[in-house]
Amino acid sequence: MNLMLKLTVINSIVVGLVIWIVGVSVKDFACYLIEKENSLSAEQRLAFTNQLDSYLVYAVILSIFIAAVVHFYFIRLLLYPLGTLTEAIKKIAKGNDPAIIYNKNSDEIGQLTRHFNEMIMKIKKVEDSREKMTQDVAHELRTPLTNINGYLEALRSGVISGNQELYDSLFEESMRLTSLVEQLQQLNIWENEYGSSVNYECLSIRLLIESQVEMFRLELQKQSIQIKVSVEDKQLHAEKEALKQVLTNLIENVLNYDKGGWMEIIGFMSEKGYQVQVKNEGLPIPVEDQNQPFERFYRADLSRNRNLGGSGLGLSIVKEIIKIHNGEVGLKTSQNVHTFWFTLPIENDRTFSG
Amino acid sequence: MNTKGKSILIVEDDHKIRQLIKIYLEKEGYDVWEAGDGKQGIDMFERYDPCFTIIDLMLPEVSGEEVCKWIRTEKKSDSPIIMVTAKVEEKDRINGLRMGADDYITKPFSPNELVARVETVLRRTENRCNKISFQGITVKPLKGEVNFNGTKLSLTNNESKLLYMFMKHPNQILSREQMIEELYPNVEKDITNRTIDVHIRNLREKLEQVDAPDCIKTVRGMGYQFVAF
Numbered sequence: 365m366n367l368m369l370k371l372t373v374i375n376s377i378v379v380g381l382v383i384w385i386v387g388v389s390v391k392d393f394a395c396y397l398i399e400k401e402n403s404l405s406a407e408q409r410l411a412f413t414n415q416l417d418s419y420l421v422y423a424v425i426l427s428i429f430i431a432a433v434v435h436f437y438f439i440r441l442l443l444y445p446l447g448t449l450t451e452a453i454k455k456i457a458k459g460n461d462p463a464i465i466y467n468k469n470s471d472e473i474g475q476l477t478r479h480f481n482e483m484i485m486k487i488k489k490v491e492d493s494r495e496k497m498t499q500d501v502a503h504e505l506r507t508p509l510t511n512i513n514g515y516l517e518a519l520r521s522g523v524i525s526g527n528q529e530l531y532d533s534l535f536e537e538s539m540r541l542t543s544l545v546e547q548l549q550q551l552n553i554w555e556n557e558y559g560s561s562v563n564y565e566c567l568s569i570r571l572l573i574e575s576q577v578e579m580f581r582l583e584l585q586k587q588s589i590q591i592k593v594s595v596e597d598k599q600l601h602a603e604k605e606a607l608k609q610v611l612t613n614l615i616e617n618v619l620n621y622d623k624g625g626w627m628e629i630i631g632f633m634s635e636k637g638y639q640v641q642v643k644n645e646g647l648p649i650p651v652e653d654q655n656q657p658f659e660r661f662y663r664a665d666l667s668r669n670r671n672l673g674g675s676g677l678g679l680s681i682v683k684e685i686i687k688i689h690n691g692e693v694g695l696k697t698s699q700n701v702h703t704f705w706f707t708l709p710i711e712n713d714r715t716f717s718g
Numbered sequence: 719m720n721t722k723g724k725s726i727l728i729v730e731d732d733h734k735i736r737q738l739i740k741i742y743l744e745k746e747g748y749d750v751w752e753a754g755d756g757k758q759g760i761d762m763f764e765r766y767d768p769c770f771t772i773i774d775l776m777l778p779e780v781s782g783e784e785v786c787k788w789i790r791t792e793k794k795s796d797s798p799i800i801m802v803t804a805k806v807e808e809k810d811r812i813n814g815l816r817m818g819a820d821d822y823i824t825k826p827f828s829p830n831e832l833v834a835r836v837e838t839v840l841r842r843t844e845n846r847c848n849k850i851s852f853q854g855i856t857v858k859p860l861k862g863e864v865n866f867n868g869t870k871l872s873l874t875n876n877e878s879k880l881l882y883m884f885m886k887h888p889n890q891i892l893s894r895e896q897m898i899e900e901l902y903p904n905v906e907k908d909i910t911n912r913t914i915d916v917h918i919r920n921l922r923e924k925l926e927q928v929d930a931p932d933c934i935k936t937v938r939g940m941g942y943q944f945v946a947f
Binding site: 521 | 735738741804805806827830
């Protein structure tokens with residue numbers, strides 16, 4: 365039996381009962397008055413009582429009927445949005461995209477509908493970004509695969525003969541695939557699991573930055589990039605490995621896109637907490653793209669030219685890690701000079717919410 | 719089908735893929751030009767007017783779609799185009815074909831497949847391109863025009879006819895008698911082999927003037943040979 369029928373029956377029974385009780389009391393009172401007057405014979409009194417009884421029965425039946433009709437109508441009006449909601453949920457379960465449901469009421473069902481709409485929007489957004497991610501990953505895999513497959517086919521069929529240079533370049537392609545897979549994995553970890561299990565520790569930001577720069581010293585020299593580090597020291601609560609990763613990715617980003625031959629790392633206290641800036645001169649980034657470099661697979665170069673290196677995921681990993689630390693990331697750019705910055709809250713051991 | 723001497727322009731930014739396509743096409747006897755980005759692609763198309771163009775869609779400077787559009791609408795050329803791309807969605811494919819591409823191949827592709835598709839498209843569109851190219855030298859027989867890497871050579875009618883004859887039969891030894899037959903088919907009076915030698919000398923000189931490779935070899939006692947590769 366559906367909800368509408370149940371509610372109608374219950375309501376009708378209640379109305380019937382109320383009428384019955386009221387009716388019986390009225391009848392009893394009438395009988396009492398008549399007995400007190402004593403103006404009627406016993407027969408007449410009996411007829412009067414019977415008459416009252418039958419009126420009572422008619423009244424109860426009629427009121428139950430009217431109540432049923434009225435209730436049925438109003439309950440159906442109230443429950444109608446629930447039906448639409450149910451249909452929409454069924455659609456989601458089947459894997460279809462439901463439409464936004466229109467309901468301007470502010471009652472509980474109206475609220476439910478609003479939340480439901482929010483949920484649909486969110487699902488759509490997640491679905492869209494998942495789709496885009498899959499497409500981007502497939503795209504990033506295609507070019508190295510074309511090279512590996514193509515050259516192997518050429519080698520196998522004897523169209524070309526192998527040499528050291530070719531093997532190196534094919535190995536490079538395969539390493540590219542490997543690093544892409546690794547970065548995807550990392551992104552996945554930071555996005556999904558890490559929030560609940562960050563090992564915060566107290567660390568000196570200056571020591572950390574200096575040791576990371578030291579690691580890249582050779583590579584920076586090789587590309588003849590001058591580096592200047594001026595970092596105000598501060599004890600920060602953060603996960604060491606995560607922060608190392610952030611710095612590594614930012615420095616690698618400079619290495620991949622450097623055009624100016626210099627980079628600068630600055631660290632200082634700001635209103636939002638401790639701020640680290642990595643400044644260099646690279647490819648121009650259009651003003652409307654200022655937030656894009658932190659998006660997955662963004663390349664300043666439209667063709668996603670892989671000669672410049674990088675998988676396009678490094679900065680999105682930075683963003684995820686800093687987000688978990690309750691910090692912010694951003695980019696300031698004037699012409700070809702770019703400043704990638706991130707902030708870490710000073711007391712993030714207390715504000716940390718998981 | 720004779721694929722020898724058809725000129726193909728590859729517009730692709732990944733030099734390894736470009737190289738791979740080039741190796742396979744040259745093996746089949748095509749004359750291959752390379753462009754590393756869209757802008758260069760347009761420049762080279764303008765200069766060399768190739769028989770066939772292979773375009774990657776994701777290019778720096780100017781996108782592949784724009785290059786394709788430029789060829790079709792600005793240049794008003796119906797020279798066959800194959801698009802090579804990592805975009806796989808149906809709408810991308812339809813979009814590519816709408817822009818005037820003759821075929822569409824997605825990465826990763828087998829180089830043999832690409833060559834087969836080039837051949838198919840060429841067969842379908844054979845009458846669109848009569849010109850013939852080897853090592854940068856292009857002869858347009860209908861106009862009687864000869865170019866080397868985009869520079870026009872001023873050849874006499876006989877010289878360009880000879881060159882065209884050579885290029886139609888690459889690596890074959892042609893005798894002086896055959897050439898006389900080609901140049902003076904209905905002339906009764908005696909034309910000596912010396913006439914041919916003079917034509918060849920002039921042709922060689924003119925090719926040398928524009929630094930074209932020395933393709934015409936003298937084969938002692940037999941005639942001349944056009945060395946294509």
